[in-house]
Amino acid sequence: xxxxxxxxxxxxxxxIFYLHVPLxxxxxxxxxxxxxxxxxxxxxxxxxxxxKSYVAIHMSLIFGVAALITGSIWARGEWGHxxxxxxxxxxxxxxxxxxxxxxxxxxxxxxxxxxxxxYAAVFAVVAGVFVPLNxxxxxxxxxxxxxxxxxxxxxxxxxxxxxxxxLVAMTLLFVTLWKYEMAAKHTRFEIKRLRRxxxxxxxxxxxxxxxxxxxA
Amino acid sequence: xxxTVAALLRKDLTAERRTxxxxxxxxxxxxxxxxxxHFGLDRDTLEGDLASGVLWVTLLFAAVxxxxxxxxAEHEQGGFDGFLLAPVDRTALFVxxxxxxxxxxxVVEVVALPAFAILLLGPGLLDPxxxxxxTLLLANAGIATVGTLVAGxxxxxxxxxxxxxxxxxxxxxxxxxxxxxxxxxxLAEGGxxxxxxxxxxxxxxxxxxxxxxxxxxxxFLLED
Numbered sequence: 001x002x003x004x005x006x007x008x009x010x011x012x013x014x015x016i017f018y019l020h021v022p023l024x025x026x027x028x029x030x031x032x033x034x035x036x037x038x039x040x041x042x043x044x045x046x047x048x049x050x051x052k053s054y055v056a057i058h059m060s061l062i063f064g065v066a067a068l069i070t071g072s073i074w075a076r077g078e079w080g081h082x083x084x085x086x087x088x089x090x091x092x093x094x095x096x097x098x099x100x101x102x103x104x105x106x107x108x109x110x111x112x113x114x115x116x117x118x119y120a121a122v123f124a125v126v127a128g129v130f131v132p133l134n135x136x137x138x139x140x141x142x143x144x145x146x147x148x149x150x151x152x153x154x155x156x157x158x159x160x161x162x163x164x165x166x167l168v169a170m171t172l173l174f175v176t177l178w179k180y181e182m183a184a185k186h187t188r189f190e191i192k193r194l195r196r197x198x199x200x201x202x203x204x205x206x207x208x209x210x211x212x213x214x215x216a
Numbered sequence: 217x218x219x220t221v222a223a224l225l226r227k228d229l230t231a232e233r234r235t236x237x238x239x240x241x242x243x244x245x246x247x248x249x250x251x252x253x254h255f256g257l258d259r260d261t262l263e264g265d266l267a268s269g270v271l272w273v274t275l276l277f278a279a280v281x282x283x284x285x286x287x288x289a290e291h292e293q294g295g296f297d298g299f300l301l302a303p304v305d306r307t308a309l310f311v312x313x314x315x316x317x318x319x320x321x322x323v324v325e326v327v328a329l330p331a332f333a334i335l336l337l338g339p340g341l342l343d344p345x346x347x348x349x350x351t352l353l354l355a356n357a358g359i360a361t362v363g364t365l366v367a368g369x370x371x372x373x374x375x376x377x378x379x380x381x382x383x384x385x386x387x388x389x390x391x392x393x394x395x396x397x398x399x400x401x402x403l404a405e406g407g408x409x410x411x412x413x414x415x416x417x418x419x420x421x422x423x424x425x426x427x428x429x430x431x432x433x434x435x436f437l438l439e440d
Contacts, residue, residue, distance in 0.1 A: 095386050095389045096386075098386045099383070099387060102379065102382040102383050102386075105378070105379060105382065106373065106379055106383070109375040109378075109379060110372060110373050110374070111374070115372060118436050118439065119372065119373075122436050122437060123383070126365065126387075129426070129429045130426070133421075133425055133426070134389065136390075136418070136421075137389075137390035137394055137418055137422065138389075138393065
C-alpha cells in the first residue's frame with residue numbers, strides 16, 4: 001500500500017482504496033458463497049453445508065461493516081461527505097447489508113434446528129440471487145458520479161498490482177478466518193458431545209442459538 | 217397443478233370475501249397514510265417524483281400488512297397439515313397465495329389511486345392512467361412474489377411480525393426504485409406520454425428472476 005504511487009488529487013487518503021474495495025468485493029463474494037452452500041444444503045440435506053453457509057455469511061457481515069466504515073472514511077476524505085446517495089455501489093451495498101443483517105434474527109427466531117437450517121438456506125439462496133439483481137437496479141438508477149475504479153481504465157500498473165495484491169490478500173484472509181471459524185465450531189460441538197458423554201447427560205443441549213448445531 | 221391453484225385461490229378469495237380480514241385494513245391504511253403524508257410533508261398537492269415516492273411507499277407498507285396475514289389461517293387452523301396430506305404439488309400453494317396477494321393489491325389500488333388523486337395529487341390522473349396501470353401490474357407481481365415467499369418463511373418463526381417486514385423491505389428496494397422512477401414522469405405537471413421502458417424492463421427482469429427462485433425454493437418451506 002505504501003509502495004503504490006500517491007494519488008495526485010486525493011493524496012494519501014486514496015490509499016484506503018486498497019483496503020475498501022477488496023473488503024467490499026470479498027464480502028459480496030462471501031454472501032454469494034453463502035447462497036451456494038445454502039443451495040448445497042437444500043439439495044443434500046447435509047448440515048455441514050448449512051454450517052459453511054452460516055459461517056460465510058457471518059464473516060461477510062463483519063467484512064461488510066468494515067467495508068462500509070472504510071468507504072465512509074474515504075468518501076469523507078474525498079468528497080467531504082460521510083455518505084453520498086448518488087453512488088450506486090455504496091447504496092446497493094447498504095441495501096444488501098441491511099438484508100443480510102436479518103439473517104441472524106431469522107435464525108434466532110426458529111427453534112427447531114432442522115427447520116432453522118432449511119429456512120436459513122432458503123434465505124441464503126434468495127438473497128444470493130438478489131445481490132446482482134439489486135446492483136443492476138441501483139446502478140441504472142443513479143448518475144455515474146462514482147469513480148468506476150475498475151472499469152474506467154487509466155490506472156497505472158503499480159496501482160493495479162497493489163490493488164490485486166490487496167484483493168488476493170483479503171480473499172486469503174477471508175478464507176483463512178472462515179476455516180478457523182469452521183474448525184472452532186467443529187471443536188466446540190466435539191467438546192459438547194464429549195462432555196455430555198462424560199457427565200452421562202442425555203437429551204438436547206440447553207440454550208437456543210442462532211448458530212447451526214451439528215452433532216457429530 | 218392448475219386445478220389445485222384454482223381451488224386454493226378460490227378458497228382464499230372466498231375466505232377474504234367472508235371475513236374481510238386483509239383488504240379493508242390495507243385500504244384504510246393507505247388512505248390514512250396519505251393523510252399522514254399531507255401533514256408530514258406539509259403539502260396540499262404533490263407531483264412528479266415526490267408524488268410517485270409517496271404512492272409507492274404507501275402501497276409497499278400496505279402490501280406488508282397483507283403479507284403478514286397471508287398464511288395466518290393456514291398456520292393457526294392446521295391448513296398446512298391438510299395441504300401436505302393432499303396428493304398435490306406443493307408449489308401450487310405458493311402460486312395460489314401469490315395470486316391472492318396480487319389480487320388483494322389490485323383491489324386496494326382501485327380505491328387507493330382515486331383517493332390519492334383526490335387527496336394529494338396535483339396533476340390529473342386520467343391521462344397517465346394506462347402507463348400507471350402497466351407499472352402497477354408489474355410492481356404488484358414483484359411485491360406479491362416476494363411477499364408470499366417471505367410470509368412463508370416468517371410464519372414459522374417466533375417473531376413473525378418482525379421478521380416479515382425486515383426481510384421484505386430490503387428485498388423490494390429494487391421494485392420500489394424502478395416503479396417510482398417509472399411513474400415519476402407520469403405524475404409530473406404536464407407529464408410525458410408513457411413510463412420509461414428501461415424501468416419497466418427492470419421490473420420485468422426482477423419479477424421473472426425472483427419469481428423463478430421463489431418458485432424453486434418454496435417447496436423447502438413446507439417440508440415437515
